[in-house]
Amino acid sequence: xxxxIRCVILFYAISTILFPAVSVGQSxxxxxxxxxxxxxxxxxxxxxxxxxxxxxxxxxxxxxxxxKVANCYFNxxxxxxxxxxxxxxxxxxxxxxxxxxxxxxxxxxLIVENQWMLALxxxxxxxxxxxxxxxxxxxxxxxxxxxxxxEDELAESSFKKCLNDLPVNVDFQLxxxxxxxxxxxxxxxxPKTAWVLSLIxxxxxxxxxxxxxxxxxxAILLGGLFYLTVxxxxxxxxxxAVLVMLPWFQRYYIGGANKAEKFxxxxxLAMRNNSYQAILELLGTQKFxxxxxxx
Amino acid sequence: xxxxKTKLLILFLLVTGDLFSQDLYNYENSVKFGEHLYHTNQFxxxxxxxxxxxxxxxxxxxSILYLFKTYRKIGDFNxxxxxxxxxxxxxxxxxxxxxxxxxxxxxxxxxDAAIFILGKDYFKEEADLKLATFLLQKDWKAAVIFRDExxxxxxxxxxxxxxxxxxxxxxxPVLAGVFSAIxxxxxxxxxxxWTDGLVSFLMTSxxxxxxxxxISKNKNNFYPWAMGTxxxxxxxxxxxxxxxxxxNINKNKEDELVNQVRDFxxxx
Amino acid sequence: xxxxxxTIFLILLFCFPAAKTFAQSQNDxxxxxxxxxxxxxxxxxxxxxxxxxxxxxxxxVMFMFYKNFISSQDIDxxxxxxxCSVYAIECIHHEKSKITASxxxxxxxxxxxxxxSSGSYLIDRKTGKYFDPIEN
Numbered sequence: 001x002x003x004x005i006r007c008v009i010l011f012y013a014i015s016t017i018l019f020p021a022v023s024v025g026q027s028x029x030x031x032x033x034x035x036x037x038x039x040x041x042x043x044x045x046x047x048x049x050x051x052x053x054x055x056x057x058x059x060x061x062x063x064x065x066x067x068k069v070a071n072c073y074f075n076x077x078x079x080x081x082x083x084x085x086x087x088x089x090x091x092x093x094x095x096x097x098x099x100x101x102x103x104x105x106x107x108x109x110l111i112v113e114n115q116w117m118l119a120l121x122x123x124x125x126x127x128x129x130x131x132x133x134x135x136x137x138x139x140x141x142x143x144x145x146x147x148x149x150x151e152d153e154l155a156e157s158s159f160k161k162c163l164n165d166l167p168v169n170v171d172f173q174l175x176x177x178x179x180x181x182x183x184x185x186x187x188x189x190x191p192k193t194a195w196v197l198s199l200i201x202x203x204x205x206x207x208x209x210x211x212x213x214x215x216x217x218x219a220i221l222l223g224g225l226f227y228l229t230v231x232x233x234x235x236x237x238x239x240x241a242v243l244v245m246l247p248w249f250q251r252y253y254i255g256g257a258n259k260a261e262k263f264x265x266x267x268x269l270a271m272r273n274n275s276y277q278a279i280l281e282l283l284g285t286q287k288f289x290x291x292x293x294x295x
Numbered sequence: 296x297x298x299x300k301t302k303l304l305i306l307f308l309l310v311t312g313d314l315f316s317q318d319l320y321n322y323e324n325s326v327k328f329g330e331h332l333y334h335t336n337q338f339x340x341x342x343x344x345x346x347x348x349x350x351x352x353x354x355x356x357x358s359i360l361y362l363f364k365t366y367r368k369i370g371d372f373n374x375x376x377x378x379x380x381x382x383x384x385x386x387x388x389x390x391x392x393x394x395x396x397x398x399x400x401x402x403x404x405x406x407d408a409a410i411f412i413l414g415k416d417y418f419k420e421e422a423d424l425k426l427a428t429f430l431l432q433k434d435w436k437a438a439v440i441f442r443d444e445x446x447x448x449x450x451x452x453x454x455x456x457x458x459x460x461x462x463x464x465x466x467x468p469v470l471a472g473v474f475s476a477i478x479x480x481x482x483x484x485x486x487x488x489w490t491d492g493l494v495s496f497l498m499t500s501x502x503x504x505x506x507x508x509x510i511s512k513n514k515n516n517f518y519p520w521a522m523g524t525x526x527x528x529x530x531x532x533x534x535x536x537x538x539x540x541x542x543n544i545n546k547n548k549e550d551e552l553v554n555q556v557r558d559f560x561x562x563x
Numbered sequence: 564x565x566x567x568x569x570t571i572f573l574i575l576l577f578c579f580p581a582a583k584t585f586a587q588s589q590n591d592x593x594x595x596x597x598x599x600x601x602x603x604x605x606x607x608x609x610x611x612x613x614x615x616x617x618x619x620x621x622x623x624v625m626f627m628f629y630k631n632f633i634s635s636q637d638i639d640x641x642x643x644x645x646x647c648s649v650y651a652i653e654c655i656h657h658e659k660s661k662i663t664a665s666x667x668x669x670x671x672x673x674x675x676x677x678x679x680s681s682g683s684y685l686i687d688r689k690t691g692k693y694f695d696p697i698e699n
Contacts, residue, residue: 049340255638284592490678532669
């Protein structure tokens with residue numbers, strides 16, 4: 001038996017006795033690998049608990065693990081917890097790249113919870129060293145947040161920036177066109193106009209907002225109430241008719257106008273949503289178009 | 296000979312190496328990790344961890360107790376009640392008893408909680424829990440007597456709640472109904488909602504007024520009769536409503552105290 | 564020398580940012596698309612699905628008529644959640660005695676006014692109205 005083999009055996013003996021952590025480390029990495037596999041096959045619940053286990057038993061790269069747990073919670077749509085873990089990842093990390101990822105994840109979670117302002121203020125913290133992908137995602141999220149805040153010009157420029165870095169010349173026509181149609185719609189379905197119209201001629205505001213059934217409903221109802229009031233006045237006294245019927249008449253009169261206003265706003269929002277879907281469709285499919293154009 | 300020794304040594308090392316290596320899914324590590332999950336409010340994951348611990352060691356007090364706590368936190372009461380071997384420890388261990396008591400309180404089984412406490416020897420000295428069961432069952436008189444007997448042992452918060460229960464002024468539902476029958480709405484004023492009383496008085500009386508005037512003018516008209524019917528329905532509805540309001544107000548006052556007791560029992 | 568064109572081609576391929584894709588994965592896009600979808604309106608049909616007798620079906624028809632053609636034109640006047648009409652139809656369907664139901668409804672109509680003393684009811688978070696279910 002030569003010395004070298006003895007040395008190896010001795011080293012192995014000492015290391016197993018003195019550093020059981022070596023073997024723990026091995027099974028720790030197994031846990032992390034298992035979690036990774038689960039994450040890839042979209043078993044996010046198992047992945048989250050296994051990543052947490054790896055974290056708890058001291059797997060190296062805590063920041064990345066926090067980020068992964070956060071991603072799991074994000075995919076499970078548990079945005080409260082995902083925000084907590086993105087924060088943990090941010091504060092555990094020294095690397096700008098991971099910090100940026102954490103910020104992006106957190107602000108996306110906030111956006112899903114409709115906290116537009118908070119999301120925007122989070123996005124302010126993205127470092128300049130961010131990768132192109134991260135910058136593109138930042139613009140994407142910024143665009144959505146501004147869109148949620150009805151800051152259409154800012155949203156438009158953010159969405160454009162999102163396409164800007166591409167090597168292929170993307171024409172911004174579609175985005176410009178969509179925002180143009182949003183603007184047109186806002187002029188076409190003006191809530192105040194609808195409200196005033198309905199006050200002048202009951203039902204006309206709803207007609208303006210393209211809710212024809214409701215327009216007829218409102219006109220007939222108010223006409224009926226008017227008839228009842230007149231009927232009441234002839235049978236009893238004018239004062240009594242005013243006392244009994246006027247409150248009702250007033251309610252449905254104002255109610256109809258309010259509804260016309262509401263319909264106009266609903267029309268605006270529906271059209272906004274349509275344009276938004278079209279823009280996202282463009283952002284989503286752009287990469288396929290791009291690869292085609294290269295071929 | 297040397298070769299044999301080497302072989303033995305390698306065998307020894309392989310065995311001991313396995314002994315020293317830690318399996319992260321074994322009992323000890325699962326308990327540790329489960330506890331960590333429990334304390335960071337990740338109860339769903341903690342439950343899974345402790346389920347495995349209980350499977351690995353079916354007689355382990357610690358993990359059974361934690362599993363029970365976790366299910367209580369999640370709000371999955373059926374699973375909590377059905378944990379195997381829990382009942383075995385329930386007979387002798389006070390920590391199990393108090394968890395079980397909390398679960399009964401959390402699911403609003405106050406009567407069961409009272410019976411449970413009386414049946415357990417280890418709760419003999421527990422004055423707080425006994426007083427809490429009196430309060431939870433709204434047995435205010437018994438609570439006052441018990442508090443006065445065990446003044447030294449009782450927690451200050453509970454004692455204050457008992458004092459508050461002495462100050463509750465109950466409204467009589469019958470009286471409220473009678474008031475409203477005499478003057479519509481006065482029952483509600485008596486119960487403490489003067490705006491409700493005013494509105495119901497106005498609505499009942501104006502409907503009645505319109506009806507009487509209309510009928511005296513022209514008996515064959517439909518509107519006054521409809522108004523009259525409405526006035527009668529409003530009148531009786533108001534009597535009913537006043538009695539119900541008095542009852543509800545009493546109940547709300549008591550429920551507020553019960554909730555305070557619940558918070559006291561379920562504090563962690 | 565055949566290697567040269569291949570190498571140049573490869574170098575060109577790598578220089579050309581063909582691999583560049585958007586950071587936005589399809590998952591992100593799918594999630595983001597759901598953000599501005601208009602909310603579905605309240606469906607009152609489920610309240611009147613089961614009618615045990617003629618009285619209940621009559622009231623159900625009246626309720627649906629009221630909700631569709633009259634209440635839809637009204638201002639948002641009711642201070643309670645569920646609103647008085649929903650409260651009424653629930654009472655009709657769930658109270659054993661129809662007399663109790665009508666008394667409860669009359670009482671509710673008299674309680675529904677803008678002078679409700681705050682603090683007497685819990686506040687419904689979604690609508691910001693006073694929470695007053697039929698169990699109360």
